Amino acid sequence: VFDSGVGGLTVVRALRRQLPAEDIIYLGDLARLPYGDKSAETVRRYSLENAQFLCQQQVKLVVVACHTATAWSLQLLQERLDVPVVGVIQPAIESALAVARKAIGVIATRGTISSGVFQERLKQYHPVQAIACPLFVPLVEEGLLDHAATRDIVRHYLEPLQQVDTLLLGCTHYPLLSATIAQLMGDVQLIDPAISCAQAVARLLTELGQQNGGASKGTVRLYTTDRPPHLNQLIERFLGEPISAELI
Amino acid sequence: VFDSGVGGLTVVRALRRQLPAEDIIYLGDLARLPYGDKSAETVRRYSLENAQFLCQQQVKLVVVACHTATAWSLQLLQERLDVPVVGVIQPAIESALAVARKAIGVIATRGTISSGVFQERLKQYHPVQAIACPLFVPLVEEGLLDHAATRDIVRHYLEPLQQVDTLLLGCTHYPLLSATIAQLMGDVQLIDPAISCAQAVARLLTELGQQNGGASKGTVRLYTTDRPPHLNQLIERFLGEPISAELI
Numbered sequence: 001v002f003d004s005g006v007g008g009l010t011v012v013r014a015l016r017r018q019l020p021a022e023d024i025i026y027l028g029d030l031a032r033l034p035y036g037d038k039s040a041e042t043v044r045r046y047s048l049e050n051a052q053f054l055c056q057q058q059v060k061l062v063v064v065a066c067h068t069a070t071a072w073s074l075q076l077l078q079e080r081l082d083v084p085v086v087g088v089i090q091p092a093i094e095s096a097l098a099v100a101r102k103a104i105g106v107i108a109t110r111g112t113i114s115s116g117v118f119q120e121r122l123k124q125y126h127p128v129q130a131i132a133c134p135l136f137v138p139l140v141e142e143g144l145l146d147h148a149a150t151r152d153i154v155r156h157y158l159e160p161l162q163q164v165d166t167l168l169l170g171c172t173h174y175p176l177l178s179a180t181i182a183q184l185m186g187d188v189q190l191i192d193p194a195i196s197c198a199q200a201v202a203r204l205l206t207e208l209g210q211q212n213g214g215a216s217k218g219t220v221r222l223y224t225t226d227r228p229p230h231l232n233q234l235i236e237r238f239l240g241e242p243i244s245a246e247l248i
Numbered sequence: 249v250f251d252s253g254v255g256g257l258t259v260v261r262a263l264r265r266q267l268p269a270e271d272i273i274y275l276g277d278l279a280r281l282p283y284g285d286k287s288a289e290t291v292r293r294y295s296l297e298n299a300q301f302l303c304q305q306q307v308k309l310v311v312v313a314c315h316t317a318t319a320w321s322l323q324l325l326q327e328r329l330d331v332p333v334v335g336v337i338q339p340a341i342e343s344a345l346a347v348a349r350k351a352i353g354v355i356a357t358r359g360t361i362s363s364g365v366f367q368e369r370l371k372q373y374h375p376v377q378a379i380a381c382p383l384f385v386p387l388v389e390e391g392l393l394d395h396a397a398t399r400d401i402v403r404h405y406l407e408p409l410q411q412v413d414t415l416l417l418g419c420t421h422y423p424l425l426s427a428t429i430a431q432l433m434g435d436v437q438l439i440d441p442a443i444s445c446a447q448a449v450a451r452l453l454t455e456l457g458q459q460n461g462g463a464s465k466g467t468v469r470l471y472t473t474d475r476p477p478h479l480n481q482l483i484e485r486f487l488g489e490p491i492s493a494e495l496i
Contacts, residue, residue, distance in 0.1 A: 037476070114477060138386045149400035156397065226285070229362060 001026045001063040002050040004033040006231075007137075007172035008065025009238035011088065012220065014198035015063070016241075019205070021214040024221070025057050028245070031226035035068040036111035047073035051081055053223070053248070059083060060210055063201060065172060067112045067193075084204055091200035092168055092193040093121050099189045100166040103127040107157065108170030110134050118170055129164055133157045133174075140173040143237060146180060154180050161185070169193060176237070223248045249274045249311040250298040252281040254479075255385075255420035256313025257486035259336065260468065262446035263311070264489075267453070269462040272469070273305050276493070279474035283316040284359035295321035299329055301471070301496070307331060308458055311449060313420060315360045315441075332452055339448035340416055340441040341369050347437045348414040351375040355405065356418030358382050366418055377412055381405045381422075388421040391485060394428060402428050409433070417441060424485070471496050 001012055005028055012026050027050050029035075035043050047069045051062050062077065062085045064070045070087030077085045096104050104126045106118045113119075113132040122128045135153050144150045154177065161167065168191040169175055175192045182190060205211040212218070222235065222245035236242045249260055253276050260274050275298050277283075283291050295317045299310050310325065310333045312318045318335030325333045344352050352374045354366045361380040370376045383401050392398045402425065409415065416439040417423055423440045430438060453459040460466070470483065470493035484490045 037474075110477075135383075135386050135390055135392075138383050142383055144383075144401075144404070147400065147404065149397040149404065152395065152397035152400065153392075156392070156395065228285075229358075 001065050002029065002047075002054060002069070003027075003065040003172065004029050004035040004046075004069065005066075006030070006141075006234045006238045008063075009235060010172045010175050010192075010194040011063060011065040011197050013238070013240050014192070014194040015201060016218070016220070018195075018198040018202045019211065020217055021212040022205075022218045023212075024218060025054055025059060026220065026222045027053055027248075028222070028224040030224050030228065030231075035066060036109050038068075040072045043068055043072040044076055047077060048080065051077050051085070055081060055083065061086065061201065061205065063197065064088065065194075065197070067108065067117075067171060071112070071115055071117050084208070086197060086201050086204060088172065088193045088197045089117060091196035092170065092191050093118065095196040095199075096122065096166050096168045096191045097125055099191075100126050103129060103164045103166075105158075105161045105164035105167040105188075106130040106170050107133050107136075107167065107174065109137065112170050118168060122168075126166075127163070129161055131157055131160065133171075136177060137171065137173045140176045140237075141234065143233070145176055150177065151180055151184070154184055158184055164188060166191060222246065249313050250277065250295075250302060250317070251275075251313040251420065252277050252283040252294075252317065254278070254389075254482045254486045256311075257470075257483060258420045258423050258440075258442040259311060259313040259445050261486070261488050262440070262442040263449060264466070264468070266443075266446040266450045267459065268465055269460040270453075270466045271460075272466060273302055273307060274468065274470045275301055275496075276470070276472040278472045278476065278479075283314060284357050286316075288320045291316055291320040292324055295325060296328065299325050299333070303329060303331065309334065309449065309453065311445065312336065313442075313445070315356065315365075315419060319360070319363055319365050332456070334445060334449050334452060336420065336441045336445045337365060339444035340418065340439050341366065343444040343447075344370065344414050344416045344439045345373055347439075348374050351377060351412045351414075353406075353409040353412035353415040353436075354378040354418050355381050355384075355415065355422065357385065360418050366416060370416075374414075375411070377409055379405055379408065381419075384425060385419065385421045388424045388485075389482065391481070393424055398425065399428055399432070402432050406432055412436060414439060421486075470494065 064087045074087040110132040166189045224245045312335045322335040358380040414437045472493045
């Protein structure tokens, strides 16, 4: 699994629940984040480097746990790597389409929303309302998951979403705000990209006959390309387990 | 004037008030922001390139309106350029020392606080309490200057500052939150780095006999290295005037 930062650890967390026996290697490219504002060419080069690092560790499948990297480089990685590659966009779209009755809401970073990647694919089936929520990532990284200010900001962004019955969380940070979002949105189905992605990985491994059905719990190894002072805190917040990362 | 983004426009705004007849050229290096997490060497290279662009336009003085760029590259620029160079750190420190009676509070981004640049110089004279406020920049960039959530977050960060009588705003975005901060902090003197910097520029130009005392209002030309979709909105918020920027 790779991501530009720590958000992809929500995917690792979901994989641990879905596929408890699998060993997981994670690379967070913190030295070069954020990917959201960088050119497609640069993001492709970084993604390829990250995936190659994982392939050197003999992984059987690569997960691109970053929306920008998935948007720009999934196809390239699928062409270039010898192992299957799963991103975070298509699985979430399929989950949303499986439950939506009327309109679908999509919330994500400014970059993802302006790329139109979710809207393009969803609007063939349902009306779509898309909203950029640039404050959600810094709020989550600050750990203000259930603060009064966070509730105010969630309301500020989501109030226009009156008609949707399904809300796709289009950023790996957002599932940490699920409780606050659910409280405000009431009877709306939330689509967590990490869970959708983990389910897609499980299906694919089963199809390929490569799922590890062993009884012993799998291991997690974390690598990062930079070490900010509050890294351990962030890892525990996103992964839900206190695992230290090795700097490469 | 150069900065990594739009925050330095608060310095342009202060310069326009302090030195209304001067012509100002601004370069915002949006394509390579943020500088805060990048290595000293990289920040020095970027700063030198930005300053060289300004010098090609025959400026008589360069202002480094970015705390990270000031911290890492001010000395280098002063050695390399043929014109005087003013940063945003020393003027704010001098303003704080001129008014502080007991303890000084410093608020800034995580990068600036962990560099210790303000604390090192201030603590020789007064006790210092330094707090990183990583949510202030995204709140200001989202335009939530007087939102209930912003007031909650200001309280969240600043509540520990009980003893200070002077609060140095150590980031060019923070003056936009001055009203909210002042409301919470009560009888505390706020030091705005943009105003301190503009005053330092005015003093220096007067000393050098280079101040333009003409009666006609000076011009502002804005350049950026990237054009995000909401750029015009940001410019008006930070500069207080709707001036469009040219992409270089």
